[in-house]
Amino acid sequence: MTTATNTRTVQVHRVYIQAPAQRVWDALLSPEWTDRYGYGGFVQSDLQPGSPFVHTAGSGMQEHGVTGPVVDGEVVESDPPRRFVQTWRMLMDDALKAEGFTRLTYELVETGGVTRLTLIHDVTDAPQTAWLTSGESDAQPDAGGGGWPWVLSDLKSLLETGTAFSRAG
């Protein structure tokens, strides 16, 4: 699968997590949590509409020589713990940065202690970003990993068992 044949412009990823919505919200958006699963890193934002949103490199990335901001953007909507919308741009290399801002939405619905988390990533006109976040790059070692599906299943593992599988062992 090459980027040329990928015409997806909106990605929808959904996972059910046995945790209250507020915990899922915190795990997605607070720096105390965001380095503990997935690619790690620290969210730095006051989460108010119009405020900047920066995701800085976490402990794992720093070991690989990545430092400073890896994602930047702006908060568009914030309705804790139900809905969060932001612009989102990867800064790891110039080609990704040049694709510009994409739009990322989290929707959380809690019923009976289980939270349905839906991540909607509008990656229109950002084919390289789309390729990385879709997890299609996972088939190639060191080409970006499992994208959102990997991040969300790792988040589920962390919240339900106390340990993210990516950090286990």
Next chain:
Amino acid sequence: MVTYFPGVAENGDDDKVFKALADPTRRLLLDLLFARDGRTLTDLESGQAMTRFGVMKHLRVLEEAGLVVTRRQGREKLHFLNAVPIRLIHDRWIDKYTERQVSALADLKRHLEDET
């Protein structure tokens, strides 16, 4: 474990995903969504030797397994591929066994090298 979202696979219950993937038509529908996401029923049924009702039925099985997520856009209902359940199965099942194989080979190598 109990789920309170109707029609959705229980937490940690992989049966619905395996069953959904066990049918060639459903795998084809997933491939179609992989090639291009956010499609309508009309779009998905065109070019298929199957009735609209048949495609609907298969899409419902995929949706109940969490492999397809639908969202309304205006008057249209769009279908999206959701790879997360496959990822969860991968992490739960595939990783476990491939890791074991790799470590078994590593053990064998150590064993053989020690003998020499």
